[in-house]
Amino acid sequence: MKPLLLENVLLIDGTGRPPYKAAIRIDGSRFASVSAAAKSPAPEKFDVLDLAGLFALPGLIDCHVHLVSPVEPLAHEPYWKLNTPPTLKAFCAARNALETLKAGFTTVRNCGGVSYGLPEDIFLRKAIAAGYLIGPRILACGGGISMTGGHGDRQFPVFMPAHPHLGYGDETCDDPGSCRREVRRKVKMGADFIKAYTSGGVSTPGDGPQSAEFTAEEIRAIVEEAHAHEKRVAVHAYGLQGIRNAVDAGVDTVEHGCYLNEATARRMAQQGTSLVTTLGILKAILRRGQSYPNPEALKKAETVVAAQSSAFGIARSAGVNMAMGTDASVSIRNGDNAVELIELTGEGLSPLEALMMATRNAAIALGLENEIGTVEPGKSADLLLLDENPLEDISVIAGKRAIRAVIRNGQLLCARNENGEELLGSPLPLETAIRAVRSRRRPI
Numbered sequence: 001m002k003p004l005l006l007e008n009v010l011l012i013d014g015t016g017r018p019p020y021k022a023a024i025r026i027d028g029s030r031f032a033s034v035s036a037a038a039k040s041p042a043p044e045k046f047d048v049l050d051l052a053g054l055f056a057l058p059g060l061i062d063c064h065v066h067l068v069s070p071v072e073p074l075a076h077e078p079y080w081k082l083n084t085p086p087t088l089k090a091f092c093a094a095r096n097a098l099e100t101l102k103a104g105f106t107t108v109r110n111c112g113g114v115s116y117g118l119p120e121d122i123f124l125r126k127a128i129a130a131g132y133l134i135g136p137r138i139l140a141c142g143g144g145i146s147m148t149g150g151h152g153d154r155q156f157p158v159f160m161p162a163h164p165h166l167g168y169g170d171e172t173c174d175d176p177g178s179c180r181r182e183v184r185r186k187v188k189m190g191a192d193f194i195k196a197y198t199s200g201g202v203s204t205p206g207d208g209p210q211s212a213e214f215t216a217e218e219i220r221a222i223v224e225e226a227h228a229h230e231k232r233v234a235v236h237a238y239g240l241q242g243i244r245n246a247v248d249a250g251v252d253t254v255e256h257g258c259y260l261n262e263a264t265a266r267r268m269a270q271q272g273t274s275l276v277t278t279l280g281i282l283k284a285i286l287r288r289g290q291s292y293p294n295p296e297a298l299k300k301a302e303t304v305v306a307a308q309s310s311a312f313g314i315a316r317s318a319g320v321n322m323a324m325g326t327d328a329s330v331s332i333r334n335g336d337n338a339v340e341l342i343e344l345t346g347e348g349l350s351p352l353e354a355l356m357m358a359t360r361n362a363a364i365a366l367g368l369e370n371e372i373g374t375v376e377p378g379k380s381a382d383l384l385l386l387d388e389n390p391l392e393d394i395s396v397i398a399g400k401r402a403i404r405a406v407i408r409n410g411q412l413l414c415a416r417n418e419n420g421e422e423l424l425g426s427p428l429p430l431e432t433a434i435r436a437v438r439s440r441r442r443p444i
């Protein structure tokens with residue numbers, strides 16, 4: 001196959017540089033060259049795609065999703081936890097992965113929530129990597145690690161022993177030894193990173209968002225063991241003590257971080273701990289109001305939502321690397337990930353800054369800054385083509401109609417024609433793609 005040359009495209013390259021007209025050469029799965037010259041000297045050596053009028057940006061990255069989540073209407077069925085066996089969850093996860101890719105997200109980190117003992121996210125990653133399913137690159141943790149009664153302990157019903165086919169369950173550990181053992185077990189299963197919970201949360205009954213979970217010693221055991229295996233650690237932490245314990249132990253990313261203070265933010269910036277903010281999820285829960293099945297969670301969400309905006313400002317002024325996450329599951333559906341970009345501009349970020357959180361900053365948070373996040377030679381050819389300017393209106397990404405093509409690892413997996421009709425393939429034949437992408441739904 002000839003290398004692909006994308007000409008005349010307005011490139012937002014993810015480095016923070018303003019858009020410029022570029023020619024991008026994709027050789028196999030990588031960007032071979034990116035130049036400001038709009039034309040190539042030897043077009044006969046390439047398959048050429050003239051993209052005049054289109055915008056290109058790096059494939060987007062969502063650092064916090066839950067792909068193994070029920071899809072509507074299943075999600076709102078009574079007793080769905082009891083009625084959803086692992087097989088059905090896996091089908092839902094496949095749908096969620098496809099919707100995520102179609103939304104322009106070429107990489108996601110799946111932060112827990114799988115069936116007890118069954119690392120469905122690892123299986124999903126394998127199926128996508130093998131080309132059986134269409135979806136984003138997945139970083140999988142094989143479920144999180146929680147203390148008994150902690151935010152990841154979803155054992156249901158509570159008075160019965162855990163059953164592998166009931167509910168979504170992260171593993172519970174209650175001393176440093178079992179924490180180490182669980183990290184080792186996850187690494188053995190093929191986890192890309194380790195997810196743990198060091199504070200309470202909103203959606204679990206009985207624990208408060210500000211309560212600290214796991215002892216400092218247990219968190220250290222998790223981090224030491226994960227790092228010994230060269231795996232990064234992400235922790236769910238709302239409350240300050242939970243954040244502090246995790247930062248002291250040397251975790252790589254703090255998720256949510258709603259009660260972060262200045263001193264801890266400074267430490268995060270110094271030691272290179274990233275913050276994955278998830279601004280939209282609590283608001284989405286609050287918007288559901290009385291239809292949300294857990295009234296206690298609604299009350300908790302109201303208090304936390306007030307805190308998270310100030311934590312966002314604190315982290316920003318301290319210079320913490322901040323990356324985008326959605327917590328996509330039920331309240332924000334997988335596939336609606338780009339709504340978080342709108343939330344970020346609501347906190348005073350420019351559209352370009354918001355995009356940085358979902359591209360370069362996100363790649364740094366995942367330790368993949370040499371692989372993805374910017375359009376530069378040598379990096380994985382993950383690209384999103386739009387026919388509207390996201391820097392003028394960031395909501396065009398969430399609206400999806402402007403997304404004309406999604407390329408992952410140099411493969412064109414999804415294209416939309418001028419009527420908004422989707423074409424999917426693993427990968428799509430180039431001819432089909434050219435026809436779709438060249439069609440114009442408005443004069444340029």
Ligand SMILES: [Zn+2]
Pocket residue numbers: 064065066111327
């Ligand atoms: Zn989450």
